[in-house]
Amino acid sequence: MDNDSSSRIVSDLLDWIAEAPAGAKLPSTRALVTRYNASPVTVQKAIRTLTSRGLIESRPGVGTFVRAVRMARPLDYGWQTAALRAPQSRLPSSTTTMRSTPHGGVALHAGYPDRELLPERLIRSALARAARSDAALTRSPVPGLPELQSWFAGELAGATPVGITPPTASDVIVLPGSQSGLSSTFRALVTTGQPLLMESPTYWGAILAAAQAGVHVFPVPTGPTGPDPDEVARAFEESGARAFYAQPNYANPTGAQWSADTTRRILDIVQAHGAFLIEDDWANDFGITSTSVPVATQDDAGHVVYIRSLTKSVSPAIRIAAVVARGPARERILADRGAAAMYVSGVLQAAALDIVTQPGWQTHLRGLRQQLRARRDLLIDSVTEHAPLADLTAVPPGGLNLWLRLPDTADLDQLVRECERENVLIAPGTEWFPAEPSGPFIRLNYSGANPGAFPDAARVIGRALERAT
Numbered sequence: 001m002d003n004d005s006s007s008r009i010v011s012d013l014l015d016w017i018a019e020a021p022a023g024a025k026l027p028s029t030r031a032l033v034t035r036y037n038a039s040p041v042t043v044q045k046a047i048r049t050l051t052s053r054g055l056i057e058s059r060p061g062v063g064t065f066v067r068a069v070r071m072a073r074p075l076d077y078g079w080q081t082a083a084l085r086a087p088q089s090r091l092p093s094s095t096t097t098m099r100s101t102p103h104g105g106v107a108l109h110a111g112y113p114d115r116e117l118l119p120e121r122l123i124r125s126a127l128a129r130a131a132r133s134d135a136a137l138t139r140s141p142v143p144g145l146p147e148l149q150s151w152f153a154g155e156l157a158g159a160t161p162v163g164i165t166p167p168t169a170s171d172v173i174v175l176p177g178s179q180s181g182l183s184s185t186f187r188a189l190v191t192t193g194q195p196l197l198m199e200s201p202t203y204w205g206a207i208l209a210a211a212q213a214g215v216h217v218f219p220v221p222t223g224p225t226g227p228d229p230d231e232v233a234r235a236f237e238e239s240g241a242r243a244f245y246a247q248p249n250y251a252n253p254t255g256a257q258w259s260a261d262t263t264r265r266i267l268d269i270v271q272a273h274g275a276f277l278i279e280d281d282w283a284n285d286f287g288i289t290s291t292s293v294p295v296a297t298q299d300d301a302g303h304v305v306y307i308r309s310l311t312k313s314v315s316p317a318i319r320i321a322a323v324v325a326r327g328p329a330r331e332r333i334l335a336d337r338g339a340a341a342m343y344v345s346g347v348l349q350a351a352a353l354d355i356v357t358q359p360g361w362q363t364h365l366r367g368l369r370q371q372l373r374a375r376r377d378l379l380i381d382s383v384t385e386h387a388p389l390a391d392l393t394a395v396p397p398g399g400l401n402l403w404l405r406l407p408d409t410a411d412l413d414q415l416v417r418e419c420e421r422e423n424v425l426i427a428p429g430t431e432w433f434p435a436e437p438s439g440p441f442i443r444l445n446y447s448g449a450n451p452g453a454f455p456d457a458a459r460v461i462g463r464a465l466e467r468a469t
């Protein structure tokens with residue numbers, strides 16, 4: 001099916017409909033096929049587009065007709081202003097990274113890997129098998145499909161050292177992506193008005209989830225090997241917090257990975273404060289020069305609440321994640337999940353499980369590591385050569401992003417606008433700071449765009465940065 005010819009037919013028929021009276025009959029499909037020299041499938045697609053816009057309606061066996069157009073009059077929703085009152089916190093309805101890319105644009109702003117980095121063959125066959133399975137017709141248990149719970153528990157158990165009791169399947173709650181798991185965990189374990197420590201910078205979605213849950217965020221500065229444990233201890237003492245949200249492996253946006261020493265010291269501090277470490281392991285599958293070592297493998301006393309996402313490594317369309325928590329914390333989170341969403345689609349769970357248990361999955365992950373390394377290095381080389389004013393804070397050992405510090409005088413808004421004018425989309429670093437940014441930064445994602453475009457995109461960024469500084 002040709003999208004462009006279908007759009008061409010839509011736009012031509014729009015002109016025709018604009019001139020036609022309500023009830024006018026469109027030419028038959030066969031006539032349209034001849035007129036536009038297009039296939040019946042392409043014509044049908046155009047008809048469906050116009051139908052979905054409410055401009056025409058098809059009467060089976062009779063034909064397709066122009067619908068009566070109702071005059072749009074401006075409506076007054078003013079009463080809602082009084083009924084809604086001022087919001088407790090103003091959540092933005094979209095963020096830079098979720099913007100769609102215009103045709104021909106180089107998407108360095110977004111967070112999702114290009115489809116060439118996904119296991120497409122495994123995905124398609126897993127979905128076909130899931131569609132034929134019982135999962136397609138039944139509801140799954142609230143905590144998730146038992147086999148998938150086991151898989152998530154097994155992933156952690158495989159990395160757990162001797163002497164630590166690994167989690168079991170019953171500690172796992174399957175999620176429809178980890179974003180809603182963050183919201184549930186903050187609501188269930190921190191609760192409204194209570195303090196929560198967060199690395200700064202950190203994932204914008206976690207900042208939003210904290211605002212949505214009404215928790216009070218205390219930022220802790222972080223660097224290429226994680227936050228300074230003394231700063232974490234001080235923040236616990238000053239805030240009275242009983243929870244710390246962190247990304248110990250390949251943090252979004254910096255790519256930082258905690259050193260073994262930082263991990264041990266922070267876990268000690270968390271335990272000493274009788275607190276939770278809410279570990280967001282979103283990039284477990286995206287190690288480049290190291291592997292992700294979850295802090296959760298070092299704890300069996302229920303201090304680490306571990307969230308693992310498969311969204312970006314399996315498929316953004318099979319959006320499956322899990323939270324692993326022990327003791328009453330797990331019950332609290334499960335109750336929140338039940339209230340928020342009841343259960344996760346069994347078809348998606350079955351497909352995700354199918355993919356990660358195929359022998360081809362491990363082969364895919366090995367290839368992915370090579371591809372990410374090549375993409376990362378090419379973007380680093382391109383930026384170093386063509387945008388020398390942007391300083392790479394550290395070479396990320398994994399993840400999908402470069403985090404670049406700009407000169408203090410850089411005007412971020414101007415930079416982003418000027419790059420966009422030349423079809424290069426970049427993300428201003430501002431959204432990753434829970435409080436004021438510590439300086440001007442940009443985040444460039446090397447997994448989403450065609451790497452062939454990196455050198456030219458870096459030239460655009462370099463020129464725009466010189467003008468904006």
Ligand SMILES: Cc1ncc(COP(=O)(O)O)c(C=O)c1O
Pocket residue numbers: 111176177178179180203205247252280282309310311312319320321
């Ligand atoms: C650090 C981090 N946590 C969580 C998420 C959300 O993951 P999911 O798509 O599984 O909801 C993202 C998505 O970009 C992320 O970067």
